[in-house]
Amino acid sequence: MIRFRNVSKIYSPDIYALKNVSLHIKPGEFVSIVGQSGTGKTTIVKLIIAEEKASKGRVIIGDWDITDIKEREIPILRRQIGVIFQDFKLLPRKTVFENVSFGLEVAGVKQKKINDVVPQVLKIVGLGGKQERFPRQLSGGEQQRTAIARALVYRPKILVADEPTGNLDSINSQEIVSLLKKINQFGTTVVLVTHNREIVNSLRKRVITVDQGSIISDQKSGKYIL
Amino acid sequence: MFLFLYRTIKFAVQGFFRNFWLSLVTIIILVLTIFSITVVAGINVVAEQAIESVQDKIDVSIYFKPGVSEEEVINVRDRLQELSLVESVLYVSKSEALEKFRVQHQDDQIILDSIDQLEENPLSATIVVKANNLDDYPTILAVLENPEIDALVLDKNFDDNKLVISRLSDLSDKIKRVGIIISSIFVVIAILIVFNTIRINIYTHREEIAIMKLVGSSNWFVRVPFIFESIMYAIIAVIISVAILYPLLGLVAPQVSNFFDGYNLDLIEYASSNFLRIVGLQFAFAVILSVLSSSLAIGRYTRV
Numbered sequence: 001m002i003r004f005r006n007v008s009k010i011y012s013p014d015i016y017a018l019k020n021v022s023l024h025i026k027p028g029e030f031v032s033i034v035g036q037s038g039t040g041k042t043t044i045v046k047l048i049i050a051e052e053k054a055s056k057g058r059v060i061i062g063d064w065d066i067t068d069i070k071e072r073e074i075p076i077l078r079r080q081i082g083v084i085f086q087d088f089k090l091l092p093r094k095t096v097f098e099n100v101s102f103g104l105e106v107a108g109v110k111q112k113k114i115n116d117v118v119p120q121v122l123k124i125v126g127l128g129g130k131q132e133r134f135p136r137q138l139s140g141g142e143q144q145r146t147a148i149a150r151a152l153v154y155r156p157k158i159l160v161a162d163e164p165t166g167n168l169d170s171i172n173s174q175e176i177v178s179l180l181k182k183i184n185q186f187g188t189t190v191v192l193v194t195h196n197r198e199i200v201n202s203l204r205k206r207v208i209t210v211d212q213g214s215i216i217s218d219q220k221s222g223k224y225i226l
Numbered sequence: 227m228f229l230f231l232y233r234t235i236k237f238a239v240q241g242f243f244r245n246f247w248l249s250l251v252t253i254i255i256l257v258l259t260i261f262s263i264t265v266v267a268g269i270n271v272v273a274e275q276a277i278e279s280v281q282d283k284i285d286v287s288i289y290f291k292p293g294v295s296e297e298e299v300i301n302v303r304d305r306l307q308e309l310s311l312v313e314s315v316l317y318v319s320k321s322e323a324l325e326k327f328r329v330q331h332q333d334d335q336i337i338l339d340s341i342d343q344l345e346e347n348p349l350s351a352t353i354v355v356k357a358n359n360l361d362d363y364p365t366i367l368a369v370l371e372n373p374e375i376d377a378l379v380l381d382k383n384f385d386d387n388k389l390v391i392s393r394l395s396d397l398s399d400k401i402k403r404v405g406i407i408i409s410s411i412f413v414v415i416a417i418l419i420v421f422n423t424i425r426i427n428i429y430t431h432r433e434e435i436a437i438m439k440l441v442g443s444s445n446w447f448v449r450v451p452f453i454f455e456s457i458m459y460a461i462i463a464v465i466i467s468v469a470i471l472y473p474l475l476g477l478v479a480p481q482v483s484n485f486f487d488g489y490n491l492d493l494i495e496y497a498s499s500n501f502l503r504i505v506g507l508q509f510a511f512a513v514i515l516s517v518l519s520s521s522l523a524i525g526r527y528t529r530v
Contacts, residue, residue: 089437090437105233106442
């Protein structure tokens, strides 16, 4: 599903964000990518959604080699990968409903279908009655649920979560992780980037540990080892 | 395509109202810009029309010797009329000149009696020449230097008017030049102010633009709502400007007409007959400026 072949990301001749990274994430897997701040975890996410391009090596999503993806193809790629971020990245001038439906509107989905699908997804993430609220009227946990709903509404095969619990308390964090596990059970490949030891240890799923731009450990049912 | 247009217009309207204060500030800046540029343009129009009115009052009279026949004078008139530089040639015959003289001096019985005492009409035939431009008089009058014509001419008042004509011509050129320079500086400043206001407006949306890109928006889906929003600013700004300018013109125009008393200067008539042109130019200026500014500003933030 996601394949990195000897990928390096070099910002200047002596600054390596990633150094010769190779990994393969299979369809339906739940993988945690862990490591301390500044070790290259977020660079992996940025390469997956083509926010950055690899300096060396190849990045393949499904059957699509996106290493040299063209500017106009990026929106098509991003409509197939759900992404959630630590700072939620919700559109502040749009309501919960509009935030979730935005991706579908961009993709040219008809309004009738949007009106059917969005309330269903909001119900799944537990925001059934809050669709007319603006992000500023929601708690952190609710904002992250909105972001998850926005990522899910495409029915993506891959969901990438970049530090999704970084701004949340432990109760909200557990709820978000439970939601991610549920999404994974429906068959979506989940890539969770985090440095939250508790969460990683409670998951008992595959753990890839990154340190100074390199993968130092890849365990099938791993723990946070740093 | 229809769905794309519908959604981008919907997003533009939403953006406009949900960011009402920012929209209002942008519109106010646009109104001030349009207003100022129109006023500067208006002053240029007044100056130009005033100069034209003064120019219109200038002509050159050519007086013929008493013995010259009417046919010869008409010949000279026709030759002058053929010149492209000449706007009009008025022939005043001896008898018409006498009639005019009588009317001018109708209250002075002594003069009228003196005229009556004379056996022959002492006044000569005259032709009054009006050129298209002040600068054309020397060329036109050069034709009269021809010995054939020169022999018929008693006098011409060009030499009396020469200094006035040359000074006026010089002054009108200077006024036009200064007008162009001041207007250009003003337009550049106005453009920069609007450009920066819209840039700040877009800057406040930079994160929003990045988010749109991250969830799969194409560049056009990000750009077009902002462009429509800019067009909305322009339309509203032009409506407000016209709503302020025309009533204000109604107040100012009589004062201007009084100031240029005796000259043909009717600002209300000018503004009414050029209404579509003025509003069209204001609209084109506002739309081009705001759309260009927002397009350039967005470009920087869509590279995500």
